[in-house]
Amino acid sequence: MEVSVSMDPLFLAWSCCRRRQLQRSADICSKILSESPFDQESGGAQVSEAAWSLKTRALTEMVFVDEVEVDQEGIAEMMLDESSIAQVARPGTSLRLLGTSQGGAPTPAVRPMTQSGRPVTGFVRPSTLTGRPETMEQAIRTPRTASSARPGTSASGRLVRLGTASMLTHPDGPFINLSRINLAKYAKRPNMAKTLFEYIFLHENDVKNALELAAVATEHAQFRDWWWKVQLGKCYYRLGLLREAEKQFRSALAQQEFVDSYLYLAKVYQRLDQPITALNVFKQGLDHFPTEVTLLTGIARIHEEMNNVISATEYYREVLKQDNTHVEAIACIGSNHFYTDQPEIALRFYRRLLQMGVFNCQLYNNLGLCCFYAQQYDMTLSSFERALALASSDEEQADVWYNLGHVAVGIGDLTLAYQCFKLALAFNNNHGEAYNNLAVLELRKGRIEQAKAFLQTAAALSPHMYEPHFNFATLSEKVGDLQSSFTAAQRSEDAFPEHVDTQQILKNLRLHFATL
Amino acid sequence: MPEVKSMFREVLPKQGQLSMEDVPAMVLCKPKLLPLKSVTLEKLEKMQQDAQEIIKQQELALKEQQQTEKAE
Numbered sequence: 001m002e003v004s005v006s007m008d009p010l011f012l013a014w015s016c017c018r019r020r021q022l023q024r025s026a027d028i029c030s031k032i033l034s035e036s037p038f039d040q041e042s043g044g045a046q047v048s049e050a051a052w053s054l055k056t057r058a059l060t061e062m063v064f065v066d067e068v069e070v071d072q073e074g075i076a077e078m079m080l081d082e083s084s085i086a087q088v089a090r091p092g093t094s095l096r097l098l099g100t101s102q103g104g105a106p107t108p109a110v111r112p113m114t115q116s117g118r119p120v121t122g123f124v125r126p127s128t129l130t131g132r133p134e135t136m137e138q139a140i141r142t143p144r145t146a147s148s149a150r151p152g153t154s155a156s157g158r159l160v161r162l163g164t165a166s167m168l169t170h171p172d173g174p175f176i177n178l179s180r181i182n183l184a185k186y187a188k189r190p191n192m193a194k195t196l197f198e199y200i201f202l203h204e205n206d207v208k209n210a211l212e213l214a215a216v217a218t219e220h221a222q223f224r225d226w227w228w229k230v231q232l233g234k235c236y237y238r239l240g241l242l243r244e245a246e247k248q249f250r251s252a253l254a255q256q257e258f259v260d261s262y263l264y265l266a267k268v269y270q271r272l273d274q275p276i277t278a279l280n281v282f283k284q285g286l287d288h289f290p291t292e293v294t295l296l297t298g299i300a301r302i303h304e305e306m307n308n309v310i311s312a313t314e315y316y317r318e319v320l321k322q323d324n325t326h327v328e329a330i331a332c333i334g335s336n337h338f339y340t341d342q343p344e345i346a347l348r349f350y351r352r353l354l355q356m357g358v359f360n361c362q363l364y365n366n367l368g369l370c371c372f373y374a375q376q377y378d379m380t381l382s383s384f385e386r387a388l389a390l391a392s393s394d395e396e397q398a399d400v401w402y403n404l405g406h407v408a409v410g411i412g413d414l415t416l417a418y419q420c421f422k423l424a425l426a427f428n429n430n431h432g433e434a435y436n437n438l439a440v441l442e443l444r445k446g447r448i449e450q451a452k453a454f455l456q457t458a459a460a461l462s463p464h465m466y467e468p469h470f471n472f473a474t475l476s477e478k479v480g481d482l483q484s485s486f487t488a489a490q491r492s493e494d495a496f497p498e499h500v501d502t503q504q505i506l507k508n509l510r511l512h513f514a515t516l
Numbered sequence: 517m518p519e520v521k522s523m524f525r526e527v528l529p530k531q532g533q534l535s536m537e538d539v540p541a542m543v544l545c546k547p548k549l550l551p552l553k554s555v556t557l558e559k560l561e562k563m564q565q566d567a568q569e570i571i572k573q574q575e576l577a578l579k580e581q582q583q584t585e586k587a588e
Contacts, residue, residue: 069554112547124557402548409544
């Protein structure tokens with residue numbers, strides 16, 4: 001039916017690939033190849049060669065992800081870090097230290113934290129999921145909750161699992177048998193080697209073979225092809241050989257100025273925990289490519305991760321001047337306005353996203369919250385209803401119910417609030433914030449034991465939040481359990497040193513203990 | 517009722533110090549804006565989900581096959 005018109009099958013496959021009907025393209029290529037097999041050793045006719053190359057391209061495109069964005073640091077890389085030179089970095093030079101907020105960023109009293117203990121941002125990328133725990137114990141304990149699962153090493157992470165899955169789908173084995181392939185032969189033919197490399201790197205996730213191919217190919221090109229150098233750098237980065245990766249990217253940059261190379265180089269420095277150097281790399285890139293959006297975004301991200309929200313916002317604004325449909329910039333500026341007490345302006349940013357066609361649970365949830373705090377009550381509940389309808393996972397569902405609970409607290413309907421927080425817990429039993437808020441509501445009803453239990457659960461689930469510790473300290477002080485009050489207050493102080501009420505409790509308790 | 521009103525008259529001091537005790541109250545956790553997901557992250561998650569679905573289906577098929585073999 002499909003190929004009833006006698007079109008050249010190779011042309012059809014190529015056209016399908018261009019129209020992103022990748023599976024169909026790959027199928028047609030397989031058919032061509034089964035009719036006239038492409039012999040890997042002798043090199044067959046040109047048609048089958050082209051079909052082979054096209055099939056690798058189609059299969060690669062199916063699983064293509066932007067390598068600049070992908071970054072998942074495993075526990076092993078984080079804890080067994082060879083590149084650090086000091087136990088504790090100087091303030092303002094490291095991404096690992098949360099540090100005190102620079103330049104009037106909102107404190108934890110207004111801006112909540114993510115599971116990994118970083119202030120929430122308006123946008124989440126594969127690399128933002130990872131915060132940096134300080135001890136091995138914490139590192140192993142954190143992943144227990146579903147939303148912050150972390151692989152043992154980056155080599156066992158998401159990408160490898162995808163790689164094995166892609167092989168499973170073929171009942172008669174993988175398309176290219178990597179162990180039997182003669183890499184040196186392909187390396188001599190640049191037009192085929194490049195597609196083959198991307199296939200090995202992205203589809204099979206076999207970094208070692210990819211590295212070998214790239215090494216042979218760059219040698220064959222007499223080290224004059226910057227593309228191979230960038231690929232070599234990517235392989236080294238994946239293998240964790242960061243200094244080698246740095247060398248390759250620098251060498252590629254010396255040969256050919258290219259935005260991607262700057263981005264990769266900065267990524268290496270971020271992994272090495274040298275944000276200042278990464279910033280310099282971005283700025284060098286900006287000298288050659290003024291007002292390049294990806295470079296500006298990179299700078300803004302680093303500022304944001306270093307908790308310097310004001311300059312991050314400045315750079316995001318710069319991004320928006322160049323590209324006024326940049327989702328990340330709009331979302332980050334919007335969330336920043338929300339947490340600096342300007343929900344009306346945040347609402348305008350989120351509405352802009354809606355106009356641009358972003359249509360998902362998170363956006364409607366944010367719109368609902370902004371509407372409520374900007375006193376646009378007519379839109380609040382309908383936004384939340386849509387958010388609930390669009391939620392794709394239990395965690396999202398839980399977060400929406402949690403925020404609805406806040407709306408209920410705001411209008412004084414405590415029964416509804418209680419139910420909302422309970423629902424949040426039903427969807428995600430690891431929701432520390434919901435436990436804490438439930439405890440506060442329980443205490444209002446006078447059920448002290450229940451409140452205590454909830455607070456302890458909240459503190460165990462998310463030790464980075466100061467609220468459960470502080471609440472526990474207050475509660476224990478009231479019932480006269482001064483020792484546990486003191487320890488809880490100390491934990492609260494660790495989580496949020498500038499909190500005045502915690503300081504007050506600690507002061508009172510110290511005074512009390514001194515008089516005993 | 518007018519007698520009651522005259523009995524309790526409100527007192528509004530026009531001068532002097534006003535003092536207020538600051539009682540530490542319980543704090544609620546703050547409302548959470550959900551971060552939007554980047555395209556890459558969405559794609560990764562979708563691919564992972566699809567892959568898991570496929571594996572599940574294959575395992576189911578394998579189980580059924582084994583059961584039919586046993587039955588035979």
